[in-house]
Amino acid sequence: MENEIEVVIQEESGRIDKVLNERLKDYSRSQIQQWIKDGQVSVDDQPIKANYKVSKGDQILIRIPEPEELELLPEDLQLDIVYEDEDVAVVNKPQGMVVHPSAGHSHGTLVNGLLHQVKDLSTINDVVRPGIVHRIDKDTSGLLMVAKNDQAHEALAKQLKDKTSLRKYVALVHGEIPHEKGRIEAPIGRSKVDRKMQAVIEGGKEAVTHFEVLERFTGFTLIELQLETGRTHQIRVHMQYIGYPVAGDPLYGPKKTLKGNGQFLHAKLLGFTHPKTGKNFVFEASLPEIFQKTLDHLRKND
Structure with a gap:
């Protein structure tokens, strides 16, 4: 199943990827370029390339594919668990590791490793972020606190907020x-x-x-x-x-x-x-x- 977006060019000019990036604020230019590359973007029912220059009256149809289903699998990633008890864990995340799964990063994340080593994790966040109270960037290394149940999650999140x-x-x-x-x-x-x-x-x-x-x-x-x-x-x-x-x-x-x-x-x-x-x-x-x-x-x- 795909979502479709229709865009009619009024006064804009220039490359189609740039024009669509200005119109579609919820999507990055690289994402739009990928759709064009995959043949998901057409003008007057004809697929186009990223360097296509739009003209007044162009009817652009973007077919947005359904996001891939993320399967959360435990993985033995040999995480450095600094501390763990029945409520919380502290992990030293290595540089280069993504904290939780997302499109393009379905495996090898901190969450995949936690599911293998820690197992019990809070469920307050969405399904791909169990236990995750706060994040650090992929290429930032260091310490993160992890909640093993919902009560601990709420308490740790409140400390961050306060x-x-x-x-x-x-x-x-x-x-x-x-x-x-x-x-x-x-x-x-x-x-x-x-x-x-x-x-x-x-x-x-x-x-x-x-x-x-x-x-x-x-x-x-x-x-x-x-x-x-x-x-x-x-x-x-x-x-x-x-x-x-x-x-x-x-x-x-x-x-x-x-x-x-x-x-x-x-x-x-x-x-x-x-x-x-x-x-x-x-x-x-x-x-x-x-x-x-x-x-x-x-x-x-x-």
Whole structure:
């Protein structure tokens, strides 16, 4: 079964993928280009290519295929479970691992590994996100808390909302930050230029990031960051906004950067109050090997 969208060109001009991207705000340009490539987009009943230039009066038909059914399968991914009891688990996610399944990432995610190793997971989120209270990006490494039942999930989510949990990150950024500490308060929302990206925009959601300089190198600074809010790509967007983008960041950083497996950003410290016992927990995860080796190399060259 397919959904169909009809678009009639009025005054627009230019490439069809660009025009459709401006009209269809819920879909990315890359998604539209894929539909064109797959023959799902036609003009006056004729399939077209992405470089087709629209004309006034063109009747465009987009056939949107049904999303693939995501099958959640347990996988033995040898996750680094830092702590586990009957209510919560803390996992140290490796760089390069997606947190939960989505289109294009149906296997090898943190959730697939949790289903194998932890088994009991909360059901508050949708079916593809059992146990997931908060997320970090695919190429960000570090600590995540996981809820094993719905009561624990609600309690941990409330701590995030009330800003009583502790989340500290370590990042290597481009440039030499002159001051020792900083507070970034700038609203974040979806970029109007590229829908895969976030940006500081007027009317965006409140976002607050604190940072402190740990070490300076020639052309780079190692910083520790603490989040007050948890917006998508928050640290990456905020550091780019103030002119010190995260090294290795393929979306928000410069093309000429340090070689690695994506951004040099690590969720180092995680603290929360246990939802049942009320005990305060703080966990720490050491830097990934490639991050540590890069720091050693920068120190040696300095």
